[in-house]
Amino acid sequence: MDDKYKPKPDDRSDNVEKLQNMVQNTIENLEEAHETMKFSSGEEKQNIVEKNKRREEAIEGMRQEIKDEASE
Template sequence: MANSRHSKPDDRSNNVERIGDIIKNTEEKLHEAEISLEFADPMQSEMIKEKNKRRQKSIEGLKEEMKDEMAARKKGEV
């Protein structure tokens, strides 16, 4: 029986694609939330706008992470 205390090795081979999927999903949620603003009351509207600001920051960070992963892949680090 294998020892369960050992963690799996870091597999970064699909990070670029995985991050791309996360970005796409987040952008879709941001867009859907923008549409829902049309039907939101003022309190909901403010909450949606704040959440979308956080989503936008997340997207920016993910794009930077994706660039780093792409550079690592080109260097053969992945």
């Protein structure tokens, strides 16, 4: 088998750190969106509300994944 087609080994050693960074970035995006909402109206504000709800759900999922990874 040619080396360029060989799959990379599954390195999960830094998954918790990557997930924590993703949570932090998502929280920052959430906070920035709250600031943006102050200057938005109507449909734009509703879009931000909906996107922030998805962000909150994503944060919860990432936190659960952090717990799972840390316990392995």
